[in-house]
Amino acid sequence: MDVITTFAALFAAATSLSPGPGISEGLANERAETVRAIHYDLLFRVPEQKRRPIDGTETVRFSLRAPHRVVLDFQAPRDRVSKFEVNGRAVETVTVDGHLIVPAGTTKAGENSIRIQFVAGDESLNRNDDFLYTLFVPARAHLAFPCFDQPNLKARYQLALEIPSGWQAVSNGAELDPRTLAGELTTPSAPDHRLVRFVETRPLPTYLFAFAAGKFQIETGVRDGRTFRMFHRENDAAKVARNREAIFDLHARALKWLEDYTGIPYPWGKFDFVLIPSFQFGGMEHAGAVFYNASSLLLDESATQNQLLGRASVISHETSHMWFGDLVTMRWFNDVWMKEVMANFMAAKIVNPSFPQVNHALRFLMEYYPPAYDVDRTAGTNPIRQQLANLNEAGTLYGNIIYDKAPIAMRQLELITGEEGFRDGLRDYLHQYSFGNATWLDLVRILDARGQRISIAGWSHSWIEARGRPEIRMTLRSEPNTRISDLMLSQSDPWKRGLVWPQRIQLALGYSDHVQKIDVAINARETDVLHARGLPQPQYVIPNGSGLGYGLFVLDDATRRYLIDHIENIPDALTAAAPGSISGKTCWKGV
Numbered sequence: 001m002d003v004i005t006t007f008a009a010l011f012a013a014a015t016s017l018s019p020g021p022g023i024s025e026g027l028a029n030e031r032a033e034t035v036r037a038i039h040y041d042l043l044f045r046v047p048e049q050k051r052r053p054i055d056g057t058e059t060v061r062f063s064l065r066a067p068h069r070v071v072l073d074f075q076a077p078r079d080r081v082s083k084f085e086v087n088g089r090a091v092e093t094v095t096v097d098g099h100l101i102v103p104a105g106t107t108k109a110g111e112n113s114i115r116i117q118f119v120a121g122d123e124s125l126n127r128n129d130d131f132l133y134t135l136f137v138p139a140r141a142h143l144a145f146p147c148f149d150q151p152n153l154k155a156r157y158q159l160a161l162e163i164p165s166g167w168q169a170v171s172n173g174a175e176l177d178p179r180t181l182a183g184e185l186t187t188p189s190a191p192d193h194r195l196v197r198f199v200e201t202r203p204l205p206t207y208l209f210a211f212a213a214g215k216f217q218i219e220t221g222v223r224d225g226r227t228f229r230m231f232h233r234e235n236d237a238a239k240v241a242r243n244r245e246a247i248f249d250l251h252a253r254a255l256k257w258l259e260d261y262t263g264i265p266y267p268w269g270k271f272d273f274v275l276i277p278s279f280q281f282g283g284m285e286h287a288g289a290v291f292y293n294a295s296s297l298l299l300d301e302s303a304t305q306n307q308l309l310g311r312a313s314v315i316s317h318e319t320s321h322m323w324f325g326d327l328v329t330m331r332w333f334n335d336v337w338m339k340e341v342m343a344n345f346m347a348a349k350i351v352n353p354s355f356p357q358v359n360h361a362l363r364f365l366m367e368y369y370p371p372a373y374d375v376d377r378t379a380g381t382n383p384i385r386q387q388l389a390n391l392n393e394a395g396t397l398y399g400n401i402i403y404d405k406a407p408i409a410m411r412q413l414e415l416i417t418g419e420e421g422f423r424d425g426l427r428d429y430l431h432q433y434s435f436g437n438a439t440w441l442d443l444v445r446i447l448d449a450r451g452q453r454i455s456i457a458g459w460s461h462s463w464i465e466a467r468g469r470p471e472i473r474m475t476l477r478s479e480p481n482t483r484i485s486d487l488m489l490s491q492s493d494p495w496k497r498g499l500v501w502p503q504r505i506q507l508a509l510g511y512s513d514h515v516q517k518i519d520v521a522i523n524a525r526e527t528d529v530l531h532a533r534g535l536p537q538p539q540y541v542i543p544n545g546s547g548l549g550y551g552l553f554v555l556d557d558a559t560r561r562y563l564i565d566h567i568e569n570i571p572d573a574l575t576a577a578a579p580g581s582i583s584g585k586t587c588w589k590g591v
Contacts, residue, residue, distance in 0.1 A: 018096040019071055022392030023139055025332065027071060028150040035070070036063040037111075038148060038155035039200075044120060045162040045189060046213055050127050054120040056145055061113045070102040072114070073142035073149040076121050081146075083117035100146055120144045131167075131214020131233065133276055133291060135284065138333055139391035141206035150391065152331045152437040154203035161196045162188045163213045170231055171211035172288045173199035174270045201287070202268065203435045205329050210286035212274045221248030224256065226266075232275040234298055243298050250312050254319040257350045263427050264434070267327050273318075282314045285321030285343070292318070309355050316347035328430055331437040334388045336397060338440050341406040345414075362574045364407075365547035372404035373469070377552065381467045384409060385440055408550050409463045415504040415548065416459065417452055425450055440464065454502050454523055462499045470494075470501040470551040472522070476558070478537045487532040489543065491525050494552075500525060501551065508545025508575045509538040510562075515575055517545055539566075544578045 019027040041059040060072070074081070075098040084093040086106045094101050102114065124140040126133050134144065142149040161169050169175070176197045188195045201209070216231040219240065228248050234240050251273070255266055268288040275294035284291045296314055299307055324346065325339030352360045375381050384406050386397055414422040425447040429438065432446070440460070447456045470491045477486040487507075493499040500523070507518045507529060516538075518531050540559040543549060555563075570576040 018101070019099060021097045022390040023073060023142075023150050024390045025388065028152065028332065028391075031071065031148055031150065032152050034064055034068045035148065035153060036065075038062045038153060039158070040147065040155055040209075041158045042145065043160040043162065044145075044211075045193075046132065046164070046167075047190070048164040048192075050129055054122075054125065056116075056118050056120045058116045058118065058145060059113055060116070060146070061111060063111050064107055064109060066109050067104045067107045069104045070107060070112070070114070072100040072102070072146040073098060073139075074100050074118070074146040075123075075143050076118070080119045080121070081116060082119075083115070085115040087112055087114075098142065114146075116146055118146065128214070131212065131216065133212035133214075133274065134210045135280060135291075136209060137207040137284065138336070138394040139207065141209065147206050149206045151205040151207060151329050151333065154205050154329065154435065154437070156200050156203060157209050158200040159198045159211060161198075161211060161213055162190065162193050163196060165192050165194050166215060167213050168216040168218060168231065169196045169211065169213040170216075170229075170272050170274060170289050171198045172201045172204060172209060172268070172286060174288075175199075199269075204287055204326070208285070208287050208326055208329075210284075210289055210291065212276070212289070212291070216274070219244050221245070223248055223252030226252070226255070226271065228252070229270075229272045230275065231272065232294060232298070233277060234275070234294065239298050239300070242301065247297055247311075247315070250315045251319060254316040254347075254350050255322075258320060258323060258346065261346070261349075261423060262323050262430055264323065264327070264430055266322060267434070268322060283318040285318045285325060287322060287326040290318045305355070305358070309351065309358065312351045312354065313347050316350040317343045320346035320350075323430055327435065328433040329437050331439050332388060333391060333394045333397065334386055335440050336394070337384055337402040337406050338443075340402065341410050344407055345410050359573060361547060362577055364411075365574065365577055368404045368407050369547070369550075371400045372408060372550075375400045376405055376467070376469045383467045384464045405550075411548070412463065412503050412550065413447075413456075413459070416454060416502065417447060417450075417456070421447075421450060421452070458500075459502050462501045466497070466499055468493070468495050468499075470499070471554065472543060472549070472551045473554040474541060474543050474556050474559075476537075476541060476556050482537045484532050484535050484537055487529040487541070489520070489522060489527040489529065491522060491527070491551075503549055503551075505544060505549035506546035507532070508540075508542040508572075508578070509535065510540040510542070510570065510575075511536065511538055515545075515570070515572060522549075542575060542578055545575050547574055547578045 039061040043057045045055045078095045081093045084091050086102055087108065091106060121143045123143040124134060124136055125144055126135055139149045141147050157172065159171050163169055176199060212231065216233060219230040221228045228251055230247060232240065251271065259265055270288055272288060273290040273292060275292050275297055277294050279291060279293035282293055282296055297311055299311060320343040321339065324342035330336060330338060382401055384401055388394065388397060417425065428446050429443045433442065444456050444460050471494055473490045475488040476484065479485045491500060502523045505520050505522060507520055509516045509518065518529060520527060520529055540562040541556065542559065543553045567576060
């Protein structure tokens, strides 16, 4: 059998074993078990005219323990690939269901390389007339270039961009000085273009690899010995000048806080950020090169306190991702919620002290509880941690449960473990999995190993891995002399699964001249509030008095009657708002 016939047979076999469209969990697991030490050497030639295609050249190097088929993801027509070499030998490409399949017979144990010439897809390159930027989350890198497009195959990227001479470029790695590139390709292939090369990155998943190029202006700021660069396209010089120092200050403050909290120095070397007009999100946490929506950072002179708080929050959120999501990345997108809630959680710790005039506890209650309850009280709700069969379905994971219930759950976890225990557990987690991947259950295991008062695995089973919320009923008994004899909280699972949601709450006992709050740990189906015994009978008892608890809290008759007639008499805004957080509606309307 001749070589051509052999390759034809191999590729016919490969075609019959197509992994199917998208990136399935099965394909991801197969590659994670076989592919190691991935390096991408990428060159994109960006023409000045948007209508012309972007040509790419790529070498993918990786190791295999033994010969094995290799599946690269590339969602493009077959004719987009003009050259395909495996270990130095030209191979006819087979494109099946958005994949380039390399049969096992063309690979070897140890290091392998695949060299590809291709035309990049525009779908995730966001091309405009005089600038472009990538956005590869959750699994859109393979729309632009061939790759292993899954979060647990981290790789090092060596990027080169050929761009029009008047353009600037930024990527995850620092730009190399052209004078140091002796022996490297330094001459662009087109006139009026220049070649920009970047330092090879530390390990990153494809969704965090990024670059932007175009007619950007660059502002530079130095804080605590670290240089920050801000790329922008704003023509209003006064607006830039008015916001520039505050933006640099906010980044520096967030970085310093996070280094102190995690015990890990900023891991990505340089820190650039790009302000993009009409960016799809508030920000995107590409390591070393954060992308922001320009309007959320460059504020008008009349900016409100909410806008200032929002800017500080989004900066701290994206900076937090440098550790939570970038340094340690989820193994699979079923844990995407984890990086988002961690970034929000850290951002609040960083930002809130700078806005003492804001009632942050009340803001948290009103922002998260109603939308979480709107979904979680229904038959169509879902767990925080969901199953995901294919990355092309990752968009289905997002919603009120991830964005609104998860922050409530994370606050409860810190209340249960204590602030120091929670911080030290996160430090262990970040150190153990630095530049690698981990799951939510890896953090649960670490927290449990620290000897918590309750099982964190059991807590996670109810809060994170199961859908729904508890129903908590209160029973109040008084002695003849009007003192409390018993105050009981009974917890039940509306779905009849026997689940218990461990949580810490604060009861608010209201009297004519003050409100007394009692800390309560609910760890079982029945909780006897011993600290309430012997207290004078109150006018009302709000079990979620500080807005900490989560569930359908069913109030006693006396409390409901009082709230109907006297809600305006409750002196504390948080306590007054807490009953309304019971189900997303007002408890005194009979809910």
